[in-house]
Amino acid sequence: MTQKELHLQRLVKEANEKAFQLNSRRHFIKESAMGLGAVALGSLLHSCGLGSSSMNNNNNIVFDPAHPLEPKLPMFPGKAKSVIYLHMAGAPSQLELFDYKPDLMKLDGQDCPQSLLEGKRFAFIRGVPKMLGPQAAFSQHGESRAWISENMPHLSTVADEITFLKACTTNQFNHAPAQLMVQTGSPRLGRPSLGSWTTYGLGTENQNLPGFVVLTSGGRFPDAGKSIWGSGFLPSVYQGVQCRSEGDPVLFIKDPNGMDRDLRKASIDAINEVNQQEYKEFKDPEILSRIAQYEMAYKMQISVPDVMNINNEPDYIHEMYGTQPNKACFANNILLARKLVEKGVRFVQLFDWGWDSHGTSASTAVDVGLINKCREVDKSITALILDLKQRGLLDETLIVWGGEFGRTPMMENREGKPNPFKGRDHHVGAFTIWMAGGGIKKGYSHGETDEIGYSPVSGAVTPFDVQATILNQLGFDHEKFTYNFQGRPYRLTDVSGKVIDEIIA
Amino acid sequence: MFLTITEFIGRFHVLLVHLPIGFLLIGLLLQWLSVHEKYQISKEVIKVIIFCGMIAAVFSCITGYLLSLSGDYNESLLGWHMWMGISVASISFLLFARLISGRLDIWYKVLSVALLIVIFITGHLGGSLTHGSDYLTGPLSDEPDSVVIVRKIIPDIQEANVYADVIQPMLQTRCYTCHSNKKQKNNLRLDSPDWILKGGKNGPVLDANPEESKMLKRILLPREDDDHMPPKQKPQFTEKQIALIHWWIDQGADFNKKVKDLQQPQLIQPYLLALQSDHLEKKAIPIIPTEPVEKADEKSLQPLIDKGAIIIPVSKSSNYLMANFVSAINITGKDIKLLLPVKKQLAWLKLNDTNVGDSALSVVGQCTNLTLLQLNNTKITDKGLGLIKNLNKLQSISLVGTKVTGKGVLQLQSIKGLQSIYLYKTAANKNDWPALKKAFPKTEIDSGGYIVPLLATDTTLVKTPKSVK
Numbered sequence: 023m024t025q026k027e028l029h030l031q032r033l034v035k036e037a038n039e040k041a042f043q044l045n046s047r048r049h050f051i052k053e054s055a056m057g058l059g060a061v062a063l064g065s066l067l068h069s070c071g072l073g074s075s076s077m078n079n080n081n082n083i084v085f086d087p088a089h090p091l092e093p094k095l096p097m098f099p100g101k102a103k104s105v106i107y108l109h110m111a112g113a114p115s116q117l118e119l120f121d122y123k124p125d126l127m128k129l130d131g132q133d134c135p136q137s138l139l140e141g142k143r144f145a146f147i148r149g150v151p152k153m154l155g156p157q158a159a160f161s162q163h164g165e166s167r168a169w170i171s172e173n174m175p176h177l178s179t180v181a182d183e184i185t186f187l188k189a190c191t192t193n194q195f196n197h198a199p200a201q202l203m204v205q206t207g208s209p210r211l212g213r214p215s216l217g218s219w220t221t222y223g224l225g226t227e228n229q230n231l232p233g234f235v236v237l238t239s240g241g242r243f244p245d246a247g248k249s250i251w252g253s254g255f256l257p258s259v260y261q262g263v264q265c266r267s268e269g270d271p272v273l274f275i276k277d278p279n280g281m282d283r284d285l286r287k288a289s290i291d292a293i294n295e296v297n298q299q300e301y302k303e304f305k306d307p308e309i310l311s312r313i314a315q316y317e318m319a320y321k322m323q324i325s326v327p328d329v330m331n332i333n334n335e336p337d338y339i340h341e342m343y344g345t346q347p348n349k350a351c352f353a354n355n356i357l358l359a360r361k362l363v364e365k366g367v368r369f370v371q372l373f374d375w376g377w378d379s380h381g382t383s384a385s386t387a388v389d390v391g392l393i394n395k396c397r398e399v400d401k402s403i404t405a406l407i408l409d410l411k412q413r414g415l416l417d418e419t420l421i422v423w424g425g426e427f428g429r430t431p432m433m434e435n436r437e438g439k440p441n442p443f444k445g446r447d448h449h450v451g452a453f454t455i456w457m458a459g460g461g462i463k464k465g466y467s468h469g470e471t472d473e474i475g476y477s478p479v480s481g482a483v484t485p486f487d488v489q490a491t492i493l494n495q496l497g498f499d500h501e502k503f504t505y506n507f508q509g510r511p512y513r514l515t516d517v518s519g520k521v522i523d524e525i526i527a
Numbered sequence: 528m529f530l531t532i533t534e535f536i537g538r539f540h541v542l543l544v545h546l547p548i549g550f551l552l553i554g555l556l557l558q559w560l561s562v563h564e565k566y567q568i569s570k571e572v573i574k575v576i577i578f579c580g581m582i583a584a585v586f587s588c589i590t591g592y593l594l595s596l597s598g599d600y601n602e603s604l605l606g607w608h609m610w611m612g613i614s615v616a617s618i619s620f621l622l623f624a625r626l627i628s629g630r631l632d633i634w635y636k637v638l639s640v641a642l643l644i645v646i647f648i649t650g651h652l653g654g655s656l657t658h659g660s661d662y663l664t665g666p667l668s669d670e671p672d673s674v675v676i677v678r679k680i681i682p683d684i685q686e687a688n689v690y691a692d693v694i695q696p697m698l699q700t701r702c703y704t705c706h707s708n709k710k711q712k713n714n715l716r717l718d719s720p721d722w723i724l725k726g727g728k729n730g731p732v733l734d735a736n737p738e739e740s741k742m743l744k745r746i747l748l749p750r751e752d753d754d755h756m757p758p759k760q761k762p763q764f765t766e767k768q769i770a771l772i773h774w775w776i777d778q779g780a781d782f783n784k785k786v787k788d789l790q791q792p793q794l795i796q797p798y799l800l801a802l803q804s805d806h807l808e809k810k811a812i813p814i815i816p817t818e819p820v821e822k823a824d825e826k827s828l829q830p831l832i833d834k835g836a837i838i839i840p841v842s843k844s845s846n847y848l849m850a851n852f853v854s855a856i857n858i859t860g861k862d863i864k865l866l867l868p869v870k871k872q873l874a875w876l877k878l879n880d881t882n883v884g885d886s887a888l889s890v891v892g893q894c895t896n897l898t899l900l901q902l903n904n905t906k907i908t909d910k911g912l913g914l915i916k917n918l919n920k921l922q923s924i925s926l927v928g929t930k931v932t933g934k935g936v937l938q939l940q941s942i943k944g945l946q947s948i949y950l951y952k953t954a955a956n957k958n959d960w961p962a963l964k965k966a967f968p969k970t971e972i973d974s975g976g977y978i979v980p981l982l983a984t985d986t987t988l989v990k991t992p993k994s995v996k
Contacts, residue, residue: 093851097844100842101814175982175984341981366851384990397985400985401979408979411975412949412975413949
């Protein structure tokens, strides 16, 4: 054995011994103590609900950028499969529609008691306003004896399908923040809307149509702008797709003259290929979203013109809804909403502008303009409820109707002077939202306001409670339905919200 | 009076106990750290700390004994806690003696280790006494909180046992946290008839006169009252529950009788009826069968999914499936056969607007767990309905826009749980109605065809305010 070999042998022996040392009992115990501790800590944290996200996968929604709208599973079987949200932008007056306050009539024309004004801020009321009695006659309807005013003669006939939330409150008295509050759970910009959360959590059942469709009417967009159907920090594919109810439902849906389907397909394939390469290079999931959007757009070119065309509905349906052919109007949107839901669209959001009854002009007076707004929507909303019902779809479609806040029992006195017409100012303290279908009680009323409809006396609910209830009907626990952003899990209802159990059938 | 003063002092125990724990632990810690030169601390400081701990331990023992006189605690646990507490005080005394005399030998080390152990044991026992022995491990165990009880199904309230089915579940949710085998505040237990009859420290809780019964009296006290039960920060009884308890005591507080054996005033009847399970579920819309089912083999479904069908579990926690063919309307009866491997799992099936006909229903007829079936605008006929008459779990069926007739629908008569049938735009006409109503007395049959009449006001506009009233 040479010196070198001997040396090598010694080195190997030494290395082996070192290795054995690493496996000594002492080392074993030392190492495992740490490991066991970590395991124990992990399970402890997990039981506190602090485990890492991979551990409670159960509640996490997997975002697959290549198939973002594929249907996903709710946490528990939801009673509602789709939602039609009818947002009356501007905030309708509950005191002329659903919240019957005969005692307010007795105070009509009197000065508002100081006790109601102390510590309160209003958007326009200054000084001491006069009280304003209900400007509509009320009567009770259906077996549920629901009070509905003469302004909604059609809706009165389906009172037994509806649950009224008569003591809704909010904390925002200007339109834009209040609309954001109702639709996104925050008065500031940047949060995903109700429809975005829904399609993010559930995907959509019809792969040839958008999952979240927005339809607007009333001649103006809601004050909060397009961000109330935005996707906030969720992937952009979940934002609402705004469609038009006249002309092409989606702009540029038709292929340009001279371009046939094959050429269109070839060009989309080519674009997607480029995008794929881009993705390989940068790994930005938004690129995959974009590819998915191109593919969906191609499929939509076939399916959308058919579904979105209300003209192929029979005449009696048009009569039922009171549509106005080839015009942009609320009734057309409502009929479209039914068609979309029937075809498996998850969330249809309607905004109708023009409910801001301040009384500064005839069109905003509670005894002129408000009545005309009611006439625009009453027949079609009633038709929607009945039409879904006869198709067996009302049970699985949740209809929500409401504004962003309520209106004061006082008459507005802008700049301290009485307004030229009878109107009411914005009011955060009390307003009415109603729901129908989707596993909500039929013919029920939850919550009450005081004698003049100023504040809740029982069953008060916030926008968060309404959102929690909507998510619950879709099969989500609103407290566990989260998205990680900026280092913390976000939820639609933030840190509040309680499901309104009383109204669930 | 004596008892109340001792009890008052005794209650300081809960506060005082933390002092010896803190003092002694920091004393021991500093003592052991002093081994390192870096953390060298004057022996005098440690002496002061151990002395404080010793005095605090003695006071804790005294107040603890006074508190134990109230008798609200589990006796065996209490005995152990007491002796361990006394050990803490004695060991700290010995330790202090050795510190003073400067004999820091092996016994000194043994004593300090023993002290550490005894402090932990005593503290743990004390925690078990105040919070209940399962307080610490509760969140770790998979068992649901023992206070949460599964609501028993009461098919017929009249046949139910008035105590076991009506009263006990209420007591369980509102009283058992403090008055059961876990804790016996004021020596009162309410978790069995014998214990209830025995009463507590202040005597029996029941009386022939409901107003005189301590149980009801305390519930009815104003919430701010110190004697009000359940304590004001705990969940309270609802008015309905109070009415039921009042009624039960009024009827003699019997533990064995059935509801039908007791008189039922009008006020009570709706409350009782509300406990009946079908009363709650009557309105429930199609949901999944209650029996568990094994996971579906989803491989066989791939050809259907490739055609655009959506077949997914109804939720993350269920193996039941829903199938929707809204994006696959070109499927045929042959494709539907691919559903056979999941026939047990399929709970909701939507075939609306597809081309399928009666042949598909021979497959659907084998999916015996279906609760919801939608066949709107398909080619099915009466013959097909005959093939699905054995779907006993079916709750809702939509046949809108098909050729089925009233006669065909009558074939579904044997499905007991059917809640709704949608027959809008079918061949079923007015003449079929009496027979259908008779055959489906509990089912909501919707023939649709609703009309929203055109009112004059629908198309006119208001220009000026109405005349002033």
